[in-house]
Amino acid sequence: AAGVIQSPRHLIKEKRETATLKCYPIPRHDTVYWYQQGPGQDPQFLISFYEKMQSDKGSIPDRFSAQQFSDYHSELNMSSLELGDSALYFCASSPWTGGANTEAFFGQGTRLTVV
Amino acid sequence: GQNIDQPTEMTATEGAIVQINCTYQTSGFNGLFWYQQHAGEAPTFLSYNVLDGLEEKGRFSSFLSRSKGYSYLLLKELQMKDSASYLCAVRGDYKLSFGAGTTVTVRA
Numbered sequence: 569a570a571g572v573i574q575s576p577r578h579l580i581k582e583k584r585e586t587a588t589l590k591c592y593p594i595p596r597h598d599t600v601y602w603y604q605q606g607p608g609q610d611p612q613f614l615i616s617f618y619e620k621m622q623s624d625k626g627s628i629p630d631r632f633s634a635q636q637f638s639d640y641h642s643e644l645n646m647s648s649l650e651l652g653d654s655a656l657y658f659c660a661s662s663p664w665t666g667g668a669n670t671e672a673f674f675g676q677g678t679r680l681t682v683v
Numbered sequence: 684g685q686n687i688d689q690p691t692e693m694t695a696t697e698g699a700i701v702q703i704n705c706t707y708q709t710s711g712f713n714g715l716f717w718y719q720q721h722a723g724e725a726p727t728f729l730s731y732n733v734l735d736g737l738e739e740k741g742r743f744s745s746f747l748s749r750s751k752g753y754s755y756l757l758l759k760e761l762q763m764k765d766s767a768s769y770l771c772a773v774r775g776d777y778k779l780s781f782g783a784g785t786t787v788t789v790r791a
Contacts, residue, residue, distance in 0.1 A: 601779055610770060610782065613779070623777035623778075624776065658725055672731075674725040674727075674728075676725050677725050
């Protein structure tokens, strides 16, 4: 079965550089969530999209932006990278059917290292 | 907002049963998820509850009481490979909010 696909799996950037993370949700899933997870931490919600519109926003720095495209894939753009941005970034997708859903699956994540 | 609490750590013996409790207070509720996560890997979906009661899936069961804001994940016949972090996540209106996770260590 198709899963959530994230690319790249690993990314190394220098401070002040820009990074773009991509997420391809499971087909027919219209909701995408982005999370940041530091070592030993629980996933921190960054932002979500429903039907290509931003639906909720968490603790996402102003240096980060995201969008969902017409084919439902999403991209997280990160600028002026800082050492503290080094983390695992997960994308999850789910269907939104009448306010309830039965699944929300995660991609394998992108490990971003800022040096 | 969401406030989700679960124990930090639990230890159990191989073959035993462990119950991980999760309590939550949320501004909206559209279901509660349990995930398993090994270090450095993505969370793996285990179960979903939106109605009160028990959902059973093999060795794993999950229970929900919406009126009490309470859920538990029951792991039976523990195996060494069950050593992992278990995350309780509540879906509000448009986001999944996670608890801090419970690290379960299975000992021989």
